Amino acid sequence: MTVDEARVLGALSGVRDPELDEPITELGFVSDLEIEGEAANIRLRLPTYFCAPNFAYLMVAEAREAALSVPGIDRASVFLEEHFASEELNTGVNSGGGFDGAFPRETEGPDLEELRTIFRRKSFVSRQERLCRTLLSEELSPKELAAMRLGEIAPSQDLEKYLERRKELGLDTSEEAPLVVDPDGNRVPEEAVIEHLRFAKTVRVSIEGNAGLCRGLLDVRYGGARGVGQKEKEATL
Amino acid sequence: MHIVVQEKEESALYEKDGEKYFVVDGHVHFWDASPENRNKYGEGFINCFYDYHKNLSPEEWVWPKEKYDKYSEEDMMHDLFETGYVDVAIFQPTYLTEFFPHGFNTTAQNAILKEKYPDKFILNGSFDPREGVQGLEQFEELVDKYDLKGVKLYTAEWKGDSRGWKLSDHSATRYLEKCVELGVKNIHVHKGPTIWPLNRDAFDVADVDEAASNFPDLNFIVEHVGLPRLEDFCWIGVQEPNVYGGLAVAIPFIHTRRHYFTKVMGELLYWLGEDRLLFGSDYAIWSPKWLVEEFVDLQMPESDEFEDFSELTPEIKRKILGLNAAKLYDMEVPEELRVEHAGTGPAVTEKPGADLPT
Numbered sequence: 001m002t003v004d005e006a007r008v009l010g011a012l013s014g015v016r017d018p019e020l021d022e023p024i025t026e027l028g029f030v031s032d033l034e035i036e037g038e039a040a041n042i043r044l045r046l047p048t049y050f051c052a053p054n055f056a057y058l059m060v061a062e063a064r065e066a067a068l069s070v071p072g073i074d075r076a077s078v079f080l081e082e083h084f085a086s087e088e089l090n091t092g093v094n095s096g097g098g099f100d101g102a103f104p105r106e107t108e109g110p111d112l113e114e115l116r117t118i119f120r121r122k123s124f125v126s127r128q129e130r131l132c133r134t135l136l137s138e139e140l141s142p143k144e145l146a147a148m149r150l151g152e153i154a155p156s157q158d159l160e161k162y163l164e165r166r167k168e169l170g171l172d173t174s175e176e177a178p179l180v181v182d183p184d185g186n187r188v189p190e191e192a193v194i195e196h197l198r199f200a201k202t203v204r205v206s207i208e209g210n211a212g213l214c215r216g217l218l219d220v221r222y223g224g225a226r227g228v229g230q231k232e233k234e235a236t237l
Numbered sequence: 238m239h240i241v242v243q244e245k246e247e248s249a250l251y252e253k254d255g256e257k258y259f260v261v262d263g264h265v266h267f268w269d270a271s272p273e274n275r276n277k278y279g280e281g282f283i284n285c286f287y288d289y290h291k292n293l294s295p296e297e298w299v300w301p302k303e304k305y306d307k308y309s310e311e312d313m314m315h316d317l318f319e320t321g322y323v324d325v326a327i328f329q330p331t332y333l334t335e336f337f338p339h340g341f342n343t344t345a346q347n348a349i350l351k352e353k354y355p356d357k358f359i360l361n362g363s364f365d366p367r368e369g370v371q372g373l374e375q376f377e378e379l380v381d382k383y384d385l386k387g388v389k390l391y392t393a394e395w396k397g398d399s400r401g402w403k404l405s406d407h408s409a410t411r412y413l414e415k416c417v418e419l420g421v422k423n424i425h426v427h428k429g430p431t432i433w434p435l436n437r438d439a440f441d442v443a444d445v446d447e448a449a450s451n452f453p454d455l456n457f458i459v460e461h462v463g464l465p466r467l468e469d470f471c472w473i474g475v476q477e478p479n480v481y482g483g484l485a486v487a488i489p490f491i492h493t494r495r496h497y498f499t500k501v502m503g504e505l506l507y508w509l510g511e512d513r514l515l516f517g518s519d520y521a522i523w524s525p526k527w528l529v530e531e532f533v534d535l536q537m538p539e540s541d542e543f544e545d546f547s548e549l550t551p552e553i554k555r556k557i558l559g560l561n562a563a564k565l566y567d568m569e570v571p572e573e574l575r576v577e578h579a580g581t582g583p584a585v586t587e588k589p590g591a592d593l594p595t
Binding site: 052137 | 278281284285288289291292293438439465466467468471490493494497500501507508541545
C-alpha cells in the first residue's frame with residue numbers, strides 16, 4: 001500500500017455505516033482502492049443487493065467527501081457494486097446531485113438529514129448504555145450513576161466513543177455535564193435511570209445484532225474475501 | 238423423483254425430555270424463483286435469500302442453488318411434516334410480481350397444496366392498497382374463495398414507480414376495514430428495505446403502531462420481530478396488546494449466533510411476554526427440524542448480562558412453538574397440551590422511558 005492509499009484509507013475509516021455504527025473499513029465494505037495521480041477511485045460493496053438505498057447513499061457520498069479531504073487528492077469517484085440502485089446512486093453522488101436528485105419523485109421532505117439524526121441518536125443511546133453497563137458492573141449504583149458528571153469517569157475507549165457520539169449531537173461534553181442524559185441533552189432523573197438504561201439496552205442489542213448479521217451476509221456473498229483495510233475476522237458467537 | 242419416507246405416526250407430537258410440543262410453523266413458502274420466472278431484480282432477491290440461507294443454516298442443511306430456486310412438493314412435505322416436527326404450517330404469500338412474472342408464491346400457488354393437504358396447512362391471502370377499489374373487490378373474492386383468516390402484507394413491494402406503502406395510508410385503512418368486516422383477523426406484516434419515501438427509514442414500524450391502535454379487533458403479527466429494528470418493535474409491542482412478533486428470520490440465529498439470539502429472546506420476553514411470540518421457519522429459507530430441536534434445547538445462560546431475562550421454561554417454549562398461533566387461528570390443540578393463556582408478560586403500559594429515541 002502506498003502512502004497516498006494509506007492516507008485515503010485512513011480518511012475512509014472515518015466513514016461509518018449510519019445504521020450499524022461501525023467504520024465501513026472495519027465492516028469490509030471497501031472492496032477496492034486505487035490512486036492515480038490526484039484521483040482516487042474507490043469501490044464499495046454491501047451485504048445484500050437490496051440494502052436500503054438511503055444508507056447506501058450516505059456511505060457512498062461520505063466516502064467521496066472523505067477521499068477529497070486528503071491533501072493531494074483533487075478528484076474522487078466512488079462506485080457501489082452490485083446493488084439494485086447502483087446506477088442511480090453512483091450517478092447521484094459523483095455528479096453532486098444529492099439523494100433527491102438521484103431518486104426524483106421518490107423522496108419527501110429534506111434530503112437525508114432527518115434519517116441521519118435518527119441513527120445518530122440511536123448510536124448515542126447505545127454507546128451510553130455500554131459505558132453505564134461497565135460502570136454498574138464496577139459496583140456503582142443507578143443512583144450514583146444518575147449523579148455522576150463526565151469529569152468523574154475514568155478514561156476508557158467506551159467513554160471516548162460515547163463522548164464522540166454526544167458531541168455529534170451537539171450536546172455538552174464538558175467535565176461538569178451530567179453523564180446520563182437523553183438524546184436531547186436533558187438529564188435523566190434518578191428515579192428514571194433504570195428504565196432509561198433498560199430500553200437503551202434493547203437499542204444496543206438491536207444495533208450489535210444487525211452488525212453481526214450484515215458481517216455474516218457480506219462474508220457469504222463475497223466468499224469471505226476481505227475488504228481493503230479490514231482486519232482479520234473476529235470470532236463471533 | 239420418488240422419495241421414500243417413513244410415515245409419521247398419527248398425531249405424534251415432538252417430544253423431548255418428557256415434554257411434548259404442538260408445532261405450528263407460522264411462516265412457510267412454496268416459491269418459484271426459477272430462471273424462467275424472474276427478472277434481474279428477482280435474481281437479486283433470490284440470491285439475497287440464498288445468502289441468508291447459507292449464512293445461518295447448519296452446513297448439512299445448505300441446499301444447492303438450483304434446488305433453492307424451485308423445490309418440489311415432496312421436499313416441502315418431507316421437510317415440514319415428515320422430519321420437521323410441524324403439525325400445522327401457515328402459508329404466508331409473497332407476490333412480488335414485479336420481480337417474478339408469475340409471482341414468487343401467491344395465494345393461488347399455495348392453495349394447490351392446501352387443497353391437497355387441508356389439515357396440514359393454513360392458507361393466508363394478501364392485498365395491495367395501491368390497487369384501489371378494484372383491488373378491494375378482488376380481495377373480497379379471494380377471502381370468500383379460500384375462506385381466509387389471515388393476510389400477509391409486504392409493504393416494500395414494488396409496483397410501477399412505487400417502492401412501497403404504509404399501513405397508515407388512507408388506502409390501506411379501507412382494506413383493514415374490509416378485513417374486520419370479513420373476519421380476516423390476523424394481519425402479518427413484513428417490513429422490507431425499499432419503501433416510499435426512500436429518504437426515510439424503510440424499516441420503521443410506526444405505521445403498524447397506528448394501525449394497531451385504530452383496529453383493536455385485528456391482530457398485527459410483525460414478521461421477523463421488526464428486525465433490524467428490534468427496539469422499535471418492542472417499543473410498540475409494549476403499548477399495543479394486539480401486536481405480536483413472528484420469529485421467522487430471528488430464530489435461525491440460534492445455530493451460529495446463539496448468544497445473540499438468546500439476547501433477542503430475552504428482550505422479547507421482557508417487553509412483550511410469552512403469549513405474543515410465534516415460531517416460524519420461513520421455509521425454504523430455513524428448515525424447521527433443526528430450529529425446533531435447538532429451540533427446545535435453548536437455555537438462558539447464567540451470566541450477569543442475562544440476569545433480567547426470564548427463564549425459558551417448557552411452558553414458554555410450548556406457547557411460542559405452537560399454542561400462541563393456534564389461539565390466533567382457532568386451531569384444535571391436542572387435549573393434553575391445552576393451557577390457560579395467562580402469561581408472565583408485562584402489562585401493557587405507557588411508553589417505557591418516554592424520553593427515549595425515535
